[in-house]
Amino acid sequence: MGVSGSGKTTIARQFADRLGWTFEEGDVLHPPANVAKMHSGIPLDDADREPWLEAVTAWIDRQRARNKPGVITCSALKRRYRDMLTSGRPDVRLVYLRGSYDLIASRLTQRRGHFMPASLLQSQFDALEEPSARENPVIVDIDQAPDRIVDAIIRGLHVATSRNSR
Numbered sequence: 001m002g003v004s005g006s007g008k009t010t011i012a013r014q015f016a017d018r019l020g021w022t023f024e025e026g027d028v029l030h031p032p033a034n035v036a037k038m039h040s041g042i043p044l045d046d047a048d049r050e051p052w053l054e055a056v057t058a059w060i061d062r063q064r065a066r067n068k069p070g071v072i073t074c075s076a077l078k079r080r081y082r083d084m085l086t087s088g089r090p091d092v093r094l095v096y097l098r099g100s101y102d103l104i105a106s107r108l109t110q111r112r113g114h115f116m117p118a119s120l121l122q123s124q125f126d127a128l129e130e131p132s133a134r135e136n137p138v139i140v141d142i143d144q145a146p147d148r149i150v151d152a153i154i155r156g157l158h159v160a161t162s163r164n165s166r
Contacts, residue, residue, distance in 0.1 A: 001076035001131070002097035003124035005108040007142050007149070008073040011097060014150045015071055022063060022070035029055035043123035046078075053084050060085060060092060077127045082135060095153050096131050099142040 002008055009025055016023035030052050034044055056074045063070040076082045076094065086092045105121055131137040138156035140149050 001074055001082070001094055001137075002099070002142075003075060003077065003104060003128060004121060005104040006097040006099050007107075007146065008075075008097060010146055011095075011142075011149050011153070012071045012073045014146055015095075015153055018150060018154075019069070022068055024059055024070065024072040026052075026056050026059075026072050026074040029059065038120065041119050043120055043127075049081065053081055057085055060089065064089065064091065075124065077124060077129065079129045079131075079135075082131065086135070093157060094131055094135055094137040095156070096137045096139045097142050097149070098130070098139055101125055103143060 009027075012025075013023050015021075030038075034048050034052060037044060037048065053074075056072060059072055060070075074081075074085065076085060082094060086094065101121070108121055131139070138153055140152045140156065142149060144152075
């Protein structure tokens, strides 16, 4: 999870590849109307996000029903969105890719071919409710190389798993 431009796709894909898990790009689950709205520079509201979050949750539930680990990208900016994704799913973990506005803005100016324009970054930061300790997230700062971020996630998940099994 994280704001647009935080590296969710890059990191999630590398993480999934390294562990041999299924990867899904959450953005492909957006309804066409959401994509058009963002492409036009209009931020999504909660009503726009609901069918998308339902699709992300359905993907998670399909993976869980198959007993197959997976990783899916999702901005999950607000606590209620994350609650929707994790409620009743104790095996689902959040990884928050945290970065400064300036770092992410500089990345967005270099990104090509994505429907989310850099002009919407401030709206993402405005909506962001950073995950609390109660959500048991793995929080990784993105001001490092992707392979180091993946290493940190793996360590964080291992530490959290060990802590929860005591």
